[in-house]
Amino acid sequence: MKIKFFNLRTISVALSTLVLTVSCSDDDSISIEEEKQENNRWITVAAASMGDNPGDGNGGTLIYALNSEDAKDPTKSIAPFDNGLIVPSNRTARLQSSEDGNTIFNISYAGDTGGNYTKYEVKGRNEFTRVGSEINISQYVGSAPRWVKLFDGDKTGAAVYVSTENIIDDKGTDDVTDDTYVRTNAKIGVVTLDLENSLIKEFQEHDVALSPEEEAAGYYISRIDMPVLNEAGDKLYIGARVSKVDPLTAERDTDYEILGSKTIVLDYPSLLNPSVITSTVGIGNTNGYRSINAFLYNGSVYQANQADPNGSHILKIDSNNEYDNSYIFNLDEALGVQDAYILAWRPAANGKAVIAYRHAGSAEGVAGAQGFFALADLNAKTAQKIEAIPYDPDFYLFQYQGFVVDGTEIYLTQAPVGKNGNIYVVETETGEITKGAELVNKEGSHFIGTF
């Protein structure tokens, strides 16, 4: 046994020496001296390393920047897992970038610095220069904040938090049989931060109610995320997930009727006067997951919903701050699939959008359901699967976060868990797909987008 052990060690030492030698020489050959010209921009690629399980992305988030010309060049190859910057965040970082791609914003998710806001100037490759001072928003919205950047010229970020409490009327007695469930209160906290000067701008808390009938049945807002500004810039919309308790026992229900999709509307920038609007078109959640879930286009906010039993919809909120229930864009119908589920999406300024989704026909891959990309048209309410991108059963888009919009072009990453892939560029006007730089992957890991 001792001998076996030593042999194993010797072999592994020899092997790792070999691997080291090889990887060093590799690195030299693919090394690109990244410089950005006037006519192109930085494309920062984000990669999520494996923690315990393939595809869990809990082993560190790495970023690596290359210019858009190289990003479009299939002869180039980048290896963020070998050469990237490890973003200081305990679990998968939720990254945001400035519209011009020159700045990366991060708020640490969990860990000792959870809630810390940091800003980096993109210098190419793994050079990201920390700029500005640090602030921490955990005292307002917790150490694992759900935040996004608002589309106001990279000025503001918004983070949200909700805590819930069951309200029970015990009739002033210890007798449990006369106790009645009244409602579950959802208390939300919303903080806005000045991205330029690293300062807290505003913070407000509110109790948010649903309709009395919904509340009596045990419905309540259990998670909120993905704030977005309306065109006038006077209202902030926040996506919501609705859960339900059993009013008889105050225990969580697992099987219940899902309500119409809901959004919380607040005055902006005061963050006062909350109200809840409900769609009659889509049912299910509007809080997204890691990627921005609602965007302003042509005067209205377009919002994806998730866990819709009829398949994800793109919902429309008009400038009157109410759902436009005449706008019906169902992804199941548009794609001709069942149980379409929008994992991430992003429109360009022309109303054409790239959608990352899964559906009932997705293969069960190593980390979950196989993902696909589609090109959608918000005006025509149509969508086509992008066939020019390869879809491995292990191609997994659940944690997908970022798309770069450069004019009418949208940059995205494609790599199955543990396998190499490429950057792809979608020309949204023509539907033309360009295969770009190779993405070198590592075991159990995946890529989560461009910024």
Next chain:
Amino acid sequence: MNLKLLLFAFTSTLFVYSQGNRNRVSGQIFDSLGQPLFGATVVLDKNTKATVTSDDGFYVFNNLSQGTHVLKASFMGFFSKSIEIRFEANEINQEVTQNFFLKENVEALQEVNIQSKTEKRRIEEKGFSVSVLETKEASQRNIQTNELLKTSVGINIRQNGGLGSDVQYSLNGLSGNAVRIFIDGIPISLYGSSFNLNSIPPAMIKRIEVYKGVVPGYLADDALGGAINVILHKGTKTNLNTSVSYGSFNTFTTNMNGLYRFKESGFTVKASGFYNYSDNDYKVSGRSIVVNGLGGVQTPITARRFNDAYKSIGAVAQIGFTNVKWADQFFIGITGSDDYKEIQHGVFMTTIPYKGRFMESDALLTSLTYQKKNIFLDGLDFNVHGLYGKRNRVVNDTTAIAYSWNGERAIDFRGNEFEYAWGSQQEGGPTLTKIERNVASVRTGLSYAINEHHKILINHFYSQIDREDSDALQSVLENTFVGTRDLQKNIFSATYEVQAFADKLKANLFGKYYQQKTVNIDPSIVSDANGNNQIVDEIITSSTTNNGYGFALSYTFLPNITIITSAEKAIRLPDETEVFGNDGDNVVANPSINPEQSDNYNFGFRFGRFEIKKHDFSIATNFFTRNIKDRIGLPIENSLNVNDETILYVNQGSGTSKGIEAQVNYVYDANFGFNFNVSRFELKVVNKGIEIDAPNTPFFTMNAGMRYSIKNFIKKQTHLNLFYNAYFTEAFSFLPPQGENTSGAEFFEVPQQLAQDIGVSYTFPKNNFVLSFDVKNIFDATLYDNLSVQKPGRAYYLKLNFFINKF
């Protein structure tokens, strides 16, 4: 390696080769007045064989080889005595009678070491990968039980703060619930957090045995990675000792142990108690120790922890009989304990420290102990130890007022004092969660020595925990529908011990049978025939049975060179949360979950003791592997389950730990001692065929200790002891290893750490007083547990011990 095959091979070999010679030596040990000494140790030929005298002072060694043998008799408080005996070469089946008369020793302290070393060595040479820790010396110093454990090879302790803070034990890379901790063989989980290794002072403990990977049958439990067994004092000699210690961070600890035995009747009264208190207000700094100002602007500060006080109090009282005809030990007893722990922060030190969050726990238990050697017939030993009682724990977090690291109320970006949106210090809402547990455990052992070479042991272990949760901040309605959990374990083990080849070979084969039953009682509402709602209990039970087996073997193939090897197919049964989930976390039941399994192997050598003139040293080393299967965990969040309201524990993936540990002990002229140990391992988790280094694991540690004794310092009949200890932990990362040319890894790194302690203790004439002074972390090094969780800096402690050995 096929463990079954190996076991079979060993068993067959052992049965063939256990013939011995028939020579025999026997006798009695008396004190100088001719009273027989019970429990005296008789050692044959430098520890190749040892025995303890029965209540009439009688000892026997059978099957000795021809030639000269040295017998050494020793007893606590007496001078040891060695006598040479001889069996003539040309005769067989010779019988020699050799009695000893031992003289009382005034300097009893020294004798204790000799006595206990024998016991330590005896256990260590059985073939298990075991570290035996003596508490005698530590108990006189300002050393906590956990600090003592830290010095042992192969065990790693992660403690996230000062006195009373959370501790995690890791044995050869396996940690958490893979390591089982016992007090006299009873799981420490029965006592709760008020009576644990944080609160029990070393003075109450006789010794600690740390079994790594392979756990003997008499200590059977579902210990996947090993077991730590704390053995409390079992002595039968009348004595009283007490100590009091005070030091940095307003740390005050005191304890008292006493035993009185009526010589005529054997009636014995034992009591011990402890009280510990510390403010733990040590200084911390670092990236999250900041004060937030206007607009959220941060100012880094050096802060004193302000919500970290710890207080524990506990006592054990026993009455019964010792060394009487019908029992060697018979005690009924009561154990009571209570503790209070303020909680300064969560898993990490973040920018928002807690003030007002604390935990209280208490336990009240009754116990029964019965031990008898040679019950009914010679060689048949019986023991039973049982415990029954109640333990409670309350987490209290009801204030939302925000505090800053400077200990004052925090301000928001506008400059106003504020309260947290979540209504409590820790995110998750106000809580007064109370967990009440009724606990019971019985360990029974029966052993029969067929002859000097063969011994059979049968052991049974039973434990039951009934758990009920409630939260005073929640309504009666909500509390009504919180489930209760019962967990019952029965573990049977059979052990066969053999000594062969003139006791050069010692082997221990064992099999374990595990049985676990978990019961979940969850009230729910059902409509009766008349349409009225009724509260009924939904009762679900889940049972599992499993087998495990293993062996331990030592073989001395040259004088002073011994091979020590052991292996076990170990099991960890799923706990009640893994079977039934946890309502609060939306985890539901998975009654079909399998236990975790691990094939554990140890292979080591012991060189020594070598005695060259005044030098005395020994070296021991061990190689180990652990191959874990069916690890229990929660599945990852993905698009298929992210919107599910519930989740369940599953068996996923495997893991391996392999490494090496070694230790060196050196003594010069019995007054200078040096010991050093090193432990290094690789821990990998394997999931869906992909292997990854487990992050957040200190994989390389070293400890060193030095002691120098000066006799008759200043005054006659005194001892001065000087101590030095060093603890080294190599840097490790919170993340799995990243690519070669990546940057930013330093953010996740827990840096290399070196802690150094010094101490001095002075034994006054007559041995009644020992005064100790210790300085911990003398160079004020920054020490960490988790990412950025800081441990205390330099600290000073003074302790006074007082002993009475005669009334």
